[in-house]
Amino acid sequence: xxxxxxxxxxxxxxxxxxPGGEPGYRNxxxxxxxxxxxxxxxxxxxxxxxxxxxxxxxxxxxxxxxPVWPGMEEFAGYKAMPKYVVSTKLxxxxxxxxWGETTILRSLDEVAALKETEGGPIIVHGSTELxxxxxxxxxxxxxxxxxxxxxxxxxxRLFSTTDKDAQKLKLVEHEAYANGIQKNVFEVVR
Numbered sequence: 352x353x354x355x356x357x358x359x360x361x362x363x364x365x366x367x368x369x370p371g372g373e374p375g376y377r378n379x380x381x382x383x384x385x386x387x388x389x390x391x392x393x394x395x396x397x398x399x400x401x402x403x404x405x406x407x408x409x410x411x412x413x414x415x416x417x418p419v420w421p422g423m424e425e426f427a428g429y430k431a432m433p434k435y436v437v438s439t440k441l442x443x444x445x446x447x448x449x450w451g452e453t454t455i456l457r458s459l460d461e462v463a464a465l466k467e468t469e470g471g472p473i474i475v476h477g478s479t480e481l482x483x484x485x486x487x488x489x490x491x492x493x494x495x496x497x498x499x500x501x502x503x504x505x506x507x508r509l510f511s512t513t514d515k516d517a518q519k520l521k522l523v524e525h526e527a528y529a530n531g532i533q534k535n536v537f538e539v540v541r
Contacts, residue, residue, distance in 0.1 A: 353465070354472040355407070357482050358399055358495040359509050366506035367479055373415065378503050386499055392528040395495055395536075400428030404471035407462070409481035410438035416477070421450040435473070437462060437481050459488045466490065483511035486518075493538050494520070500531030 360370040360382050372380035406429050408416065413436040420426040434453040436446075446453045456462055462485065465473065475482060475491075485491050496509075524536035 352467060353405075353470050354492045355462075355466055355485065355490055356399070356403070356472050356474045356493045356495060357485070357491045357509075358395075358474055358476055359482070360497050360499065361509050362499050362501045362503040362506075364502045364504065365508040365510060366503040367477075367482075367509045368506035376506065378506065381501055381503060382499060385501055386532060387530040389528050389530045389532070392497065392530060392532040392534070395497065395534055399474055399495060400426070402472055403429075403432065403474040405432055405465075405473040406434045407465075407473050407475045407478075407481075408434065408436050409478035410436060410441055411480070412477035413438070413441070417447045417450055421447065435462075435465060437478075459484060459490065462490055463488070479507040479509065482509055483513075487511055487513050487515065489518075489539075489541075491539060493536065496533075496535045496537070498533040498535060500533075 359367045361367045362381065366378075369376035369379040370382040372383065378385075413434075421430055430451055432451070434451065435456050436453060437456045437459070439457055441455055443455065446455075456465065475485065482491070519540040520537035521540050522535060523538050524534065526534045528534075
């Protein structure tokens with residue numbers, strides 16, 4: 352079975368929306384404008400590209416990343432690997448042609464089936480709604496969180512508010528950086 356990894360920039364109060372400057376959000380760009388940049392705090396991001404063998408995105412994140420990431424040197428590792436987009440709306444005609452193999456999945460059942468295939472880890476970037484649905488369906492195996500020392504209040508949260516049984520996590524890697532960012536890698540305990 353393949354490992355499904357959720358990776359996120361998240362504020363201390365759980366907001367993951369608009370970390371890079373997406374329009375329409377009051378605190379947009381909070382990862383760059385509110386916290387000093389330290390390269391060592393982002394080492395995990397480089398490792399993720401080396402470890403992952405597939406990229407999973409929700410529709411909105413695919414639509415945001417696909418026009419930009421294919422040409423960005425820092426995301427070159429993702430260009431060659433297979434990509435999967437969970438969407439009931441996208442068609443093959445909506446997919447970009449310069450980002451390699453991309454498959455549309457129509458349901459969480461299809462994500463579960465993908466996890467059963469041979470291969471290495473699948474990583475999920477962004478995709479707030481997809482992340483919440485994957486967690487509620489118990490499909491996430493590991494979390495890679497860079498927690499920023501900010502309270503943002505409003506915004507889309509990484510974790511759902513669904514009333515469900517407690518999910519135990521095991522902290523397997525952590526580090527705090529001089530700029531206040533904390534790296535927390537958790538494995539889901541089953």
